[in-house]
Amino acid sequence: SVRLKRLYLHGFKSFATPVELCFDRGITAVVGPNGSGKSNIADAIRWALGEQSYGSLRGRQASDVIFAGGPGRAPLGMAEVSLTLEQEGESLGLPFTEITVTRRVFRDGESHYLINGKRVRLRDVLQLTASLGPDYTVIGQGLVDAVLSQRPADRRGLFEHAAGIAGLRLRQDEASAH
Ligand code: ATP
Ligand code: MG
Numbered sequence: 001s002v003r004l005k006r007l008y009l010h011g012f013k014s015f016a017t018p019v020e021l022c023f024d025r026g027i028t029a030v031v032g033p034n035g036s037g038k039s040n041i042a043d044a045i046r047w048a049l050g051e052q053s054y055g056s057l058r059g060r061q062a063s064d065v066i067f068a069g070g071p072g073r074a075p076l077g078m079a080e081v082s083l084t085l086e087q088e089g090e091s092l093g094l095p096f097t098e099i100t101v102t103r104r105v106f107r108d109g110e111s112h113y114l115i116n117g118k119r120v121r122l123r124d125v126l127q128l129t130a131s132l133g134p135d136y137t138v139i140g141q142g143l144v145d146a147v148l149s150q151r152p153a154d155r156r157g158l159f160e161h162a163a164g165i166a167g168l169r170l171r172q173d174e175a176s177a178h
Contacts, residue, residue, distance in 0.1 A: 002091060002132060004045070005098065006084040011076040012047070013040040016067045039141055046138050048083040048103045050113070050125040056140075062105050080104045085132075092131050101125055134159070 010018040014037040030038045043057045047065060054061055069075035082102040092099055102114040113125045147155055
């Protein structure tokens, strides 16, 4: 089994100051006022795991995830998110108990991916994400209401659909890379 252990954010959307979030076993709830950055945390998880659609991250382009400045704070030049997974066994195909995936993007659009501190290609990250399979699903705001109003059978279909999409995306990405 695989679980999310830690999330480090620096310069990602509203997170100008570096912050590390640690997740215990079981369920974690993130609470805070409107606009305080709760959904930005979910965006950071998907972004670190290789999300390529800035629309689904509620932006239009790569630089939209970089801290744009705020009251008394200058914009930053880089966004970085590191996500640490803990695995039992080797279901992620790597011989480590802890796997940290890091993604960085600079204002000129240059981006880096690292796994346990070593530079890798996007496709290595997408492969890792695909190997998470249905262990990893991020359900966005709005979809929650839709899910709650569904009958259980329909709800299951949605999860199956979500679980299948990551693999499809990876295959599509590989096809267009050749
Ligand atoms: P709600 O309860 O309404 O869903 P939330 O806690 O989920 O709110 P988010 O959507 O995570 O809030 O955060 C939105 C905030 O993030 C806005 O204030 C927005 O200005 C800020 N934000 C988004 N992108 C950036 C950026 N690139 N630079 C600075 N701030 C940003
Ligand atoms: Mg929100």
